[in-house]
Each structure stands twice: as structure tokens, then as C-alpha cells.
Amino acid sequence: MSTGVGVDLDDVWVKFGDFVAVREANVSIKGGEFFSFLGPSGCGKTTILRTVSGFQEPSQGEVRIGGTNMVGIGPNLRPTALIFQNLALFPLMPIWENITFSMEVRGASKGERRKRADELLELIALQGQGDKMVNELSGGQKQRVAIARALCAEPDVLLLDEPLSALDLKLRQHMRTELRAIQKQVGITFIYITHDQGEALTMSDNVAVMSAGVIDQIADGRTIYDDPASPFVASFVGENNVFSGKIKTITKDYAVVDTPAGDLRAKIGTAARGKLQKGNDAMAFVRPEALAIAAGRKGKDENRLTASIKTEEFEGQSYNIFLNQADGAEIKMSLVNQGQAYEHAPGSQMTLSCNADQAVVLPAGALASE
Amino acid sequence: MRQNPLIKVFLAIYLVIFFSYLLGPLVIMGITAFNSPSFPKAAPWECLTFEWFSVLANDHRIMTGIRNSFIVGIGTVILSVIIGLAGALVLTQIWPKLRATYYTIVIAPILIPGVVLGISTLVFWGRMNAFLGLSDESFLQNGIFLTIIGQTTFISSYCMLVFVARLQRFDQGLTEAALDLGATHVQAFRKVMLPFLYPAMGSAAVLAFLASFENYNTTTFTFGKYPTLTIELAQKVRYGINPSISALAVIIVTITILGALFYEMRKRREAMAIANGAPASAVSGGGFKLPKMLAGNPAAIILALVLIGGIGTVLFAQAYNPQACKVEVREEKRKATDKRIQELQEKAKQRSLQEKLKGPDIFNQPAQSPVPPAQAPSNPGSGTFGDVFNPGNLDEGDAKKTPDKGSSLNPGSGTFGGVFNPKNLNESSGKGTSQ
Ligand SMILES: Nc1ncnc2c1ncn2[C@@H]1O[C@H](COP(=O)(O)OP(=O)(O)OP(=O)(O)O)[C@@H](O)[C@H]1O
Ligand SMILES: [Mg+2]
Numbered sequence: 001m002s003t004g005v006g007v008d009l010d011d012v013w014v015k016f017g018d019f020v021a022v023r024e025a026n027v028s029i030k031g032g033e034f035f036s037f038l039g040p041s042g043c044g045k046t047t048i049l050r051t052v053s054g055f056q057e058p059s060q061g062e063v064r065i066g067g068t069n070m071v072g073i074g075p076n077l078r079p080t081a082l083i084f085q086n087l088a089l090f091p092l093m094p095i096w097e098n099i100t101f102s103m104e105v106r107g108a109s110k111g112e113r114r115k116r117a118d119e120l121l122e123l124i125a126l127q128g129q130g131d132k133m134v135n136e137l138s139g140g141q142k143q144r145v146a147i148a149r150a151l152c153a154e155p156d157v158l159l160l161d162e163p164l165s166a167l168d169l170k171l172r173q174h175m176r177t178e179l180r181a182i183q184k185q186v187g188i189t190f191i192y193i194t195h196d197q198g199e200a201l202t203m204s205d206n207v208a209v210m211s212a213g214v215i216d217q218i219a220d221g222r223t224i225y226d227d228p229a230s231p232f233v234a235s236f237v238g239e240n241n242v243f244s245g246k247i248k249t250i251t252k253d254y255a256v257v258d259t260p261a262g263d264l265r266a267k268i269g270t271a272a273r274g275k276l277q278k279g280n281d282a283m284a285f286v287r288p289e290a291l292a293i294a295a296g297r298k299g300k301d302e303n304r305l306t307a308s309i310k311t312e313e314f315e316g317q318s319y320n321i322f323l324n325q326a327d328g329a330e331i332k333m334s335l336v337n338q339g340q341a342y343e344h345a346p347g348s349q350m351t352l353s354c355n356a357d358q359a360v361v362l363p364a365g366a367l368a369s370e
Numbered sequence: 371m372r373q374n375p376l377i378k379v380f381l382a383i384y385l386v387i388f389f390s391y392l393l394g395p396l397v398i399m400g401i402t403a404f405n406s407p408s409f410p411k412a413a414p415w416e417c418l419t420f421e422w423f424s425v426l427a428n429d430h431r432i433m434t435g436i437r438n439s440f441i442v443g444i445g446t447v448i449l450s451v452i453i454g455l456a457g458a459l460v461l462t463q464i465w466p467k468l469r470a471t472y473y474t475i476v477i478a479p480i481l482i483p484g485v486v487l488g489i490s491t492l493v494f495w496g497r498m499n500a501f502l503g504l505s506d507e508s509f510l511q512n513g514i515f516l517t518i519i520g521q522t523t524f525i526s527s528y529c530m531l532v533f534v535a536r537l538q539r540f541d542q543g544l545t546e547a548a549l550d551l552g553a554t555h556v557q558a559f560r561k562v563m564l565p566f567l568y569p570a571m572g573s574a575a576v577l578a579f580l581a582s583f584e585n586y587n588t589t590t591f592t593f594g595k596y597p598t599l600t601i602e603l604a605q606k607v608r609y610g611i612n613p614s615i616s617a618l619a620v621i622i623v624t625i626t627i628l629g630a631l632f633y634e635m636r637k638r639r640e641a642m643a644i645a646n647g648a649p650a651s652a653v654s655g656g657g658f659k660l661p662k663m664l665a666g667n668p669a670a671i672i673l674a675l676v677l678i679g680g681i682g683t684v685l686f687a688q689a690y691n692p693q694a695c696k697v698e699v700r701e702e703k704r705k706a707t708d709k710r711i712q713e714l715q716e717k718a719k720q721r722s723l724q725e726k727l728k729g730p731d732i733f734n735q736p737a738q739s740p741v742p743p744a745q746a747p748s749n750p751g752s753g754t755f756g757d758v759f760n761p762g763n764l765d766e767g768d769a770k771k772t773p774d775k776g777s778s779l780n781p782g783s784g785t786f787g788g789v790f791n792p793k794n795l796n797e798s799s800g801k802g803t804s805q
Contacts, residue, residue, distance in 0.1 A: 053550060055546060055549075055550075074549070075546070075549045075550050076549045076550065076551075076552050076553060076554060077552075080550070081550060081551065082546075082547070082550045084543050084546070084547060086541070086543060088541060088543035088544050088546070088547040089547075090544060090547070090548075090562055091566075092565045092566060101548065101551050101553070101561075102551040102552050102553075104561070105548070105551065105552050105553040105554070105557045105561070106552060149551070150551075153550075153551050153552060
């Protein structure tokens with residue numbers, strides 16, 4: 001594997017009338033990679049996928065598959081197969097005909113098609129069920145049939161548009177593992193769309209995070225989570241606490257932000273290096289699990305923050321405390337449940353601690369509204 | 371929740387009235403098809419007879435009308451389904467921006483009165499014919515052609531509505547999926563969208579056929595030398611009807627009921643198959659296994675009963691001979707007539723006595739004297755007024771004297787319009803002289 005066909009988007013814009021659905025997308029996806037687009041509903045993920053599969057011509061820019069410019073090449077001639085957001089299985093055909101539709105239109109004989117269908121049915125663990133109709137399958141089975149149908153077309157690039165969004169949690173987790181296994185097995189490029197960040201982080205080699213038509217960051221899951229490129233990415237991927245304020249002092253790698261909860265010294269995000277100056281509006285992000293109740297003497301890289309307690313919440317493996325900063329902004333702190341008893345009076349002040357290396361400073365910007 | 375019993379009673383009464391209103395005429399008409407009087411009558415019941423069915427079968431004009439209706443119907447179905455489908459595809463797939471305008475244009479023929487369509491078809495193709503310099507006998511002036519074209523102008527709009535309704539439920543993603551898997555646009559249409567439209571094509575075809583079959587307004591201008599069934603029926607009403615029309619109605623209603631039951635049965639069977647988790651194809655494709663098929667399917671049971679009843683009736687009709695009953699009824703009628711004549715003679719006597727006392731009455735006398743002999747053979751129960759318009763009774767009186775003439779088998783005779791039928795006048799006047 002690994003010598004699959006890559007996909008490049010070069011300054012791609014998609015406009016619907018005056019509305020810009022995709023703005024200046026530059027993406028380079030390597031052959032055999034599992035690449036995800038992650039973003040909230042309506043941010044243009046499907047639109048990007050449709051430009052790759054050929055249903056949507058970009059208003060500007062270039063889509064290349066395996067280095068070939070795809071302009072003017074229709075969807076039925078591109079080496080891609082799309083798994084639609086709603087699966088779009090053919091309801092009037094039995095499963096095996098659904099799976100081998102791509103062979104039928106190329107004129108393959110019925111015997112050949114049956115044989116291939118049986119192979120693929122085995123791959124998706126539905127052997128012997130090829131004669132069922134689509135409406136006789138469960139959601140997860142339909143899912144797998146859609147995958148088999150796309151694989152049957154032997155695409156170089158498989159495009160998946162939120163294929164798991166209709167499934168319940170258990171099945172979704174199961175299908176994630178299965179999809180990843182199938183991708184490893186067939187070794188082709190997967191471009192995967194989701195608005196579920198857990199899905200993107202667990203499955204992908206690389207993730208592109210989008211907001212309102214713009215790609216904010218392209219990186220592997222760990223980098224996205226630990227070193228977000230924008231306030232939007234920081235707040236969209238996982239939970240994050242925001243401490244806003246002006247920059248008080250700044251060094252090469254660290255900056256101190258004057259926040260309502262007190263001075264906060266934090267690492268400067270890689271994307272923001274060299275772009276911040278003293279006095280700028282900034283945002284510091286601290287994950288709930290990076291906060292702790294202050295105890296003992298203040299360490300060298302430690303921050304001390306004060307806030308008033310609002311409520312507490314017991315969540316099984318963790319225990320959450322919600323606090324308010326002086327300006328009303330909310331803080332969430334997650335403590336691992338170790339059997340300790342907590343009881344804090346609402347309204348009372350509490351001092352929190354966090355390490356400077358676990359906090360990220362970025363220039364102030366729009367947050368994900370979630 | 372308990373219901374007020376009074377409300378239940380009212381509801382029941384309402385339902386009875388409602389259904390009598392809806393179905394009563396059909397039931398009455400159905401009864402007249404089996405009653406022996408030669409004018410369609412449900413009461414008084416005289417003799418059970420199937421002769422009207424053979425009268426119908428021997429009525430050349432009705433049979434030709436049915437044949438023409440079928441030819442026109444099939445032509446209209448083919449043309450309308452194709453045009454309707456094309457229109458619907460354009461409406462839903464191709465011109466999203468012009469949709470509203472296009473819709474209005476295509477739907478307009480439904481709103482235009484059929485008479486206007488008929489006239490305009492006639493005029494337009496007449497002009498076309500003249501323009502092309504063809505003779506009056508060319509196919510552009512042929513009744514079948516004109517009728518099909520005329521009916522198609524609006525029936526194709528019906529078909530289009532059926533297709534649009536179905537296409538609106540079509541997932542455009544399916545076409546895209548087919549394209550994405552390498553199909554050409556033609557393949558995507560043929561293999562994905564067309565199969566989806568098959569049921570709608572069936573509905574549209576049935577709808578088109580029924581609309582064509584029952585059409586009168588448009589056809590009346592276009593039929594030329596090929597009158598359809600509705601045209602023939604209308605002409606018959608003008609010149610006089612007999613219960614063979616009812617017999618035709620019975621046949622049509624029976625076919626409709628059978629069709630509806632069959633459709634319902636299939637639908638339920640498929641629903642049951644899906645409920646049982648078996649693939650619908652395996653069940654609907656299967657052969658006829660009666661007991662299993664009937665299980666839990668009321669439509670199938672009723673269908674079977676209707677079929678058995680129908681076959682039984684036909685067999686019975688083969689063996690049944692109403693002659694004995696007819697003779698009996700005639701005998702009764704004769705007795706009643708004799709009695710009536712006596713009564714009238716009695717009255718006449720009294721009147722002449724009175725007149726002798728009062729002096730002559732110029733106005734009443736001529737009106738009354740010719741009626742009694744003609745009216746005499748009518749059934750005892752019926753009112754005098756209707757009988758004036760019912761020369762059919764004259765026929766029977768006639769047949770009584772010459773029973774082997776079988777005049778009641780003559781479809782042209784014995785109707786309320788018979789007053790205008792010179793033949794009937796002759797007969798009655800002939801009888802008048804013979805009496
Ligand atoms: N054919 C179109 N005409 C006009 N606007 C469109 C069209 N297709 C998409 N859009 C707009 O483009 C934006 C992005 O749509 P897109 O379908 O790519 O969102 P998405 O990220 O896939 O969202 P979701 O997660 O809900 O599927 C939306 O605001 C949508 O309204
Ligand atoms: Mg989408």
C-alpha cells in the first residue's frame with residue numbers, strides 16, 4: 001500500500017451566487033492516507049467532497065487526483081467513489097445488485113457480478129444476504145453495503161460523507177474500527193467527512209478543521225488537540241476554557257495574559273508565533289482536565305487563578321466543577337474521580353492551578369458556537 | 371371513552387343515508403339489469419332474467435362503441451404517459467427556474483373545459499389538414515386520431531401530475547450515486563429512475579385509460595365516424611334505452627370492483643410479507659396458493675367470494691329460463707288489465723250518464739278516450755302518468771298477442787324516448803287498429 005493516489009486542492013473556491021461556500025482551500029492529501037474534514041454543520045465539507053467527486057465544479061482553483069487536473073471530467077469518469085451522507089442505496093435492487101452496480105454499467109456478466117458480490121459481502125460480514133432488499137437491512141448493515149458498493153467500483157479515492165452520523169453510539173464506534181480496518185486492508189486513499197471530532201481524531205492520519213468555508217488548520221489529531229491554530233479550532237475540538245485579556249508581557253515562547261481570573265502565563269501557539277505583541281487582545285485556552293484545585297506552594301511554571309463556584313456535577317469517571325470568572329465567563333474543571341468527597345458551597349471563591357505548558361495563547365478570534 | 375348512544379344512532383343513520391346516496395343509483399341500476407320489463411325498472415320486480423346481457427352482446431353499435439373506446443383508450447394511454455413523463459421530467463429535473471411558469475402552462479388543459487378542447491382540436495387539425503393540402507379522408511381527419519389527440523391534450527396533464535408527485539419523492543442522490551459509480555446519464559435514468567417510476571406509470575396508465583373511456587365532452591366533437599361507448603350511450607338515451615345499458619353498467623361495475631379488490635389484495639399481501647420479514651419479491655412472485663394467500667387478507671377473501679359468485683351467476687344464467695315466470699307475469703297482467711278495462715268501462719258508462727245530464731265536455735273527452743286501450747296492458751302498480759311515456763308496455767301488450775315475436779329482445783324498442791321513435795308509433799297505432 002501507501003503508493004495510492006493522492007488528491008490536491010489548489011486554491012479552490014466554490015461560490016453559489018454571492019455566497020462563498022469554500023474559500024481558498026489548499027489541501028494536499030497523500031496516497032493511501034486516511035484524511036478527515038472536520039467542521040460544524042454548513043461549513044462546506046460536503047461541498048468540498050462534491051468538488052473532488054465531480055458533482056460541483058470549483059468557481060476557481062484546481063482539483064488534482066493523482067496529479068491530473070480534473071477540470072471538465074464528469075463524476076462517472078473520475079477514479080473516486082462517494083459514500084453519500086444518506087447512503088443513497090438503490091431501494092429497488094437487491095443487495096448484491098446494489099454492490100455490483102458499477103460492474104453492471106460496465107457490462108460485466110451476471111456470473112462475474114455474483115462472484116464479486118459474494119467476495120465483498122464476505123468482506124463486510126454479510127455473506128449469504130445478497131438477495132435481501134435494502135429496506136430489510138439494519139442501519140449498520142446498510143452502511144456496510146454502501147461501503148462495499150463504493151469499494152466494488154475499485155476507486156483510487158474513497159470519499160465518505162458523514163457515513164456514520166445516522167448510527168447510534170455503539171454501532172458508530174464499532175463501524176469506526178471496521179472502516180479503519182477496511183482502509184488498512186484495501187490501502188486506498190480515504191477522504192472522510194464528519195462533524196464529530198472524536199471520530200476525526202481516532203480514525204485519521206490527518207485532519208482539516210473547517211469553519212464557515214475556511215480551512216483553519218490541517219494537522220494530525222494530536223497537534224490539532226494540543227496546539228490549535230485558531231480560537232475556533234481550540235474551542236471546536238474537545239472542550240476548552242477561554243481566558244481572554246490583553247497581553248501583559250511576552251517572551252519568545254510564552255506570554256502572560258491579564259485575564260479576569262488573574263494573570264495567566266501560557267505557551268504561545270505554534271501558529272501564533274511572532275504574531276503577538278504586548279497589549280494585543282489574546283485568548284488563553286486551558287482544557288478542563290488541565291485544571292486542578294490549588295494546593296501547597298506555587299510551582300515555577302504554575303498559574304494561580306481565582307473564580308467563584310457555580311455548580312458541581314458528578315459524571316462517573318470524572319467530577320466536574322463549574323466556576324465563573326470575574327467577568328462572568330465560565331470555567332469547567334474536570335477532576336478524575338478517585339473516590340474523594342467534594343463539597344463546595346456555591347458562590348465561594350476557589351483558587352485553581354494550571355501549568356503554563358498546558359495552556360495555549362492565541363490572538364483573540366471567533367469561537368465555535370457550541 | 372364512552373360514546374353517547376344517541377350520537378351513535380345518528381352516525382349510523384347518517385352513514386346509511388350517505389352510502390345510499392353514493393351507491394343507491396348503482397344498486398338500482400344493477401337490479402334493473404336483471405328485471406324483465408323492457409324499460410329499466412327496479413320495481414315492481416317481475417322476472418329474473420339475463421336476456422339483457424344477450425341483448426347487449428347482440429347490440430352491434432354498443433359493441434363497436436366499446437371497441438372504439440378501447441382503441442382510443444390505448445392510444446391515449448400510450449401518448450399521455452409518454453408526454454406526461456417527459457413533462458414531469460422537465461418540470462422536476464431540468465428547468466428549476468422556469469418551474470412555476472411551465473407548471474401553469476402544462477396544467478392549463480385540465481382547467482379548460484373539455485368542450486373547448488374538443489372544438490379547438492377539431493378546428494386546429496382541420497386547418498392543418500387544409501394547410502397540408504390533404505383530402506378530407508386523410509388520417510388527420512380520422513375520428514380515432516382526432517379523439518386520441520384531443521383527449522391527450524388534457525389527460526397527459528393528469529399523467530404529468532402523477533409523475534411529478536412520484537418524482538418529488540425521488541432522491542436525486544440516487545442518480546448521483548449511479549453517476550458516481552460510473553453509469554452514463556442514460557444508464558442512470560434507465561436503471562435507477564425508470565424502475566422507480568414503474569408504479570407511477572401503472573397508475574398514470576390506469577388513470578389515463580379511465581379518463582379516456584368516460585370522456586364525452588371532448589370526444590363529442592372529434593369522434594367523426596368512430597363513436598366511442600359514451601357517444602353511443604348518449605345517442606341511445608336520445609333514441610331510447612332498455613336494460614341492456616344496465617347490464618353494461620353491471621359489467622363495468624363488476625370489473626371495477628374486481629380490479630379494486632385485486633389491487634387491495636396484492637397490496638395487503640406485500641404489506642404482510644414485509645411485516646413477516648420475508649422479501650416481498652419472493653411472495654409477490656409466487657404462484658397461487660389459495661389457502662395461504664387468503665390467510666388474514668380480507669380483500670383476498672372478498673375477491674374470492676365475488677369471483678365464485680360471478681362464476682355461479684354465469685353458470686346459473688346458462689341453465690336458467692325465465693319463460694315460465696314471464697308467462698305467469700303476463701297472465702297476471704292480463705287479469706289486471708281485464709279488471710282495469712272493466713273498471714274503465716264502468717266509469718265510462720257512469721260518465722256518459724252524467725254527460726247526458728250535464729251536456730258534452732269538449733276538453734276532457736278526447737284526452738281520455740284514446741289512452742285507456744293503450745294504457746291497459748301496463749303493470750297494475752304503476753302510475754298512469756309515467757305510462758304515457760312508456761310505449762314499452764305497448765310492446766308487451768303486443769307480445770302478448772304474438773308471443774313468438776320476442777319484441778322485448780329488440781334493443782331499439784320499448785323506451786321512454788319511444789314516443790319519438792316512429793317505429794313504436796307505428797306499432798302502437800297498428801295495435802290500436804287491431805283492437
Ligand atoms: N447547491 C447549493 N446552492 C446554494 N448554496 C449551497 C448549495 N449547496 C450548499 N450550499 C451552501 O453551502 C454551505 C455549505 O454546505 P455543505 O453542504 O457543504 O455543508 P456541510 O459542511 O456538509 O454541512 P453538514 O455537516 O450539515 O452536512 C451551506 O451554507 C449551504 O447552504
Ligand atoms: Mg454535508
